[in-house]
Amino acid sequence: MGVKLGILGLGTVGTGTVQLLLDKDGRDPLLQEIEIYRVGVRSLDKPRAVEFPLEVLTTDLESIVTDPAVDIVVEVMGGVDKARDLIKKAILAGKHIVTANKAVIARYGDEIFTLAQQVGVYVMLEAAVGGGIPIIQPLKQSLSVNRIHAVTGIVNGTTNYILTRMQTEGSSFDDVLADAQNLGYAEADPTTDVDGLDAADKIAILASIANDCRINLEDVYCEGIRQVSKTDIAYAEKLGFVIKLLAIAKRSAPNVPLSVRVHPTLVPKTHPLASISGVNNAILIEGDPIGQVMFFGPGAGAGATASAVSSDILNLVAALKTERASNQEFHQFKNEPQSQANLQNPLLTCRHKDYCQIVPVAELVTRFYARFLTKDQPGVIGKLGTCFGNHGVSLESVVQTGFQGELAEIVVVTHDVREGDFRSALTEINTLEAIDSIPSLLRVL
Numbered sequence: 246m247g248v249k250l251g252i253l254g255l256g257t258v259g260t261g262t263v264q265l266l267l268d269k270d271g272r273d274p275l276l277q278e279i280e281i282y283r284v285g286v287r288s289l290d291k292p293r294a295v296e297f298p299l300e301v302l303t304t305d306l307e308s309i310v311t312d313p314a315v316d317i318v319v320e321v322m323g324g325v326d327k328a329r330d331l332i333k334k335a336i337l338a339g340k341h342i343v344t345a346n347k348a349v350i351a352r353y354g355d356e357i358f359t360l361a362q363q364v365g366v367y368v369m370l371e372a373a374v375g376g377g378i379p380i381i382q383p384l385k386q387s388l389s390v391n392r393i394h395a396v397t398g399i400v401n402g403t404t405n406y407i408l409t410r411m412q413t414e415g416s417s418f419d420d421v422l423a424d425a426q427n428l429g430y431a432e433a434d435p436t437t438d439v440d441g442l443d444a445a446d447k448i449a450i451l452a453s454i455a456n457d458c459r460i461n462l463e464d465v466y467c468e469g470i471r472q473v474s475k476t477d478i479a480y481a482e483k484l485g486f487v488i489k490l491l492a493i494a495k496r497s498a499p500n501v502p503l504s505v506r507v508h509p510t511l512v513p514k515t516h517p518l519a520s521i522s523g524v525n526n527a528i529l530i531e532g533d534p535i536g537q538v539m540f541f542g543p544g545a546g547a548g549a550t551a552s553a554v555s556s557d558i559l560n561l562v563a564a565l566k567t568e569r570a571s572n573q574e575f576h577q578f579k580n581e582p583q584s585q586a587n588l589q590n591p592l593l594t595c596r597h598k599d600y601c602q603i604v605p606v607a608e609l610v611t612r613f614y615a616r617f618l619t620k621d622q623p624g625v626i627g628k629l630g631t632c633f634g635n636h637g638v639s640l641e642s643v644v645q646t647g648f649q650g651e652l653a654e655i656v657v658v659t660h661d662v663r664e665g666d667f668r669s670a671l672t673e674i675n676t677l678e679a680i681d682s683i684p685s686l687l688r689v690l
C-alpha cells in the first residue's frame with residue numbers, strides 16, 4: 246500500500262520537492278512507495294516546471310487537508326496564518342505533517358505539537374532550519390543522549406552573504422544590500438533577514454529541541470546587522486575577529502536559565518564559525534560527552550530545502566510502513582478488525598511540554614566591543630577606564646589608532662561582564678564631557 250501526499254504550495258521549495266520525489270533513480274527505494282496525490286496551488290493557469298494531471302492540482306487547499314485518502318500533508322506554502330490554520334486542520338483530520346515553515350513553528354509550535362500529540366500524528370520540520378543541513382533529526386536522534394550546553398549558528402544566508410562581502414570588499418552595509426537585492430540574494434523587503442527575525446525563529450526552534458523545552462519567541466533577544474559598519478569590520482579584522490550574525494542558545498552551567506539570542510558578534514578568526522562565508526549556514530553543537538560537532542552546508546535553495554523536506558517524508562513513509570505492518574500482524578493474531586494503533590516513535594515526536602526559563606539580556610554575561618568617538622585630549626582613556634572600573638567592567642584591550650575628523654576613535658574590548666553592568670558603565674561614560682558618541686556596541690564570542 247503506497248503513501249499519499251497532499252502538497253500545499255508549488256513555489257520554489259514545493260517544485261524542488263516534487264522534482265526530487267519524481268526523480269527516483271539512484272535514490273532511496275522508499276521513494277517508490279510515495280504518490281503525489283494532491284497539490285494545492287494559488288492558480289491553475291500558471292506555467293510550471295512540473296506538469297500534473299488536472300485531478301492532482303487544486304486551488305482548494307482545505308480539500309487537501311481533509312481528504313481521507315491523504316496520509317501526509319507537506320506544507321511548503323509559507324506565510325503564517327493560513328499555513329497555521331491548514332496545518333491544524335490537517336492534524337485534526339489525522340494527517341502527518343511535514344513543514345518547512347519556521348515562522349509558524351516558532352510562533353505556534355506549542356498548539357501544533359499539543360494537537361499532534363492528542364491526535365497521535367507526527368509533525369516533521371527538518372527544512373525549517375538550515376535549509377539542506379540535517380540538524381533537527383540529528384538533535385532529536387543522534388545527539389539526544391548528550392547534554393547540550395550550546396547551539397551556536399550562522400542560520401541566515403542573506404546576512405552571512407552581506408557580512409562576508411562587507412568584509413572582503415570593505416563595502417558598506419547599504420551598498421552590499423542594494424547589490425544583493427539586484428542579484429536576488431536578498432529580498433526586496435529584507436527586514437526578516439537583516440533584522441535577525443528569521444534567525445530568531447530558527448534559534449527558538451533549535452533551542453527548544455536541544456533543551457527539551459518550549460521557547461517563547463518573545464523571550465529571544467534579537468538584533469540585526471543594519472548597524473554593523475565597515476569601520477567595525479576593519480577594527481574587528483585588526484583585533485583578530487570577523488563579524489557574524491550569530492544565533493545562540495546557551496547555558497552557562499547545568500540547570501541554570503538558558504540564554505537565547507541573535508546578534509552580530511565578533512568571532513575569533515580561529516573559531517570554527519569564522520570561516521563560514523557567503524550564503525552558507527553552519528551550526529555548532531556543544532554537548533556532553535560529544536564535545537563540539539559542527540554541521541555545515543547550503544542554508545537555502547530549492548534542491549537543498551527539497552532534500553530536507555523529502556528526508557522528513559521518507560522518515561514518515563518508513564514509520565507508516567512499520568506501523569501498518571505491525572497493525573496487520575496484531576489484528577490478524579487477535580482476529581480483530583484493523584484500526585490505527587498509536588505506535589509513535591518517540592525519537593520522531595516532540596515530547597516536551599514545559600517552557601524554558603530564559604536569561605533576561607541584562608543578566609547575560611559576555612565580552613563586549615565598543616567604539617567611542619572622543620575629543621583628542623589628555624586623560625580620556627583614563628576616564629573611560631575609571632568609568633568601566635566603577636561598574637566592575639574589566640578591559641581586555643584598548644586601542645586608539647584612528648581619527649574621524651577632529652575626533653579620536655577609541656576601541657575597547659572587555660572581559661566577560663554582566664550586560665547590565667556594562668550598560669551602566671556606558672551611561673556614566675555618556676556623561677563625560679570628552680565623549681562625542683558611542684557609534685558601535687557589539688558582543689564578542
Ligand code: HSE
Pocket residue numbers: 400401402403404438443544545
Ligand atoms: N531567508 C533565509 C536566509 C532562507 O537568508 O537564510 C530561508 O530560511
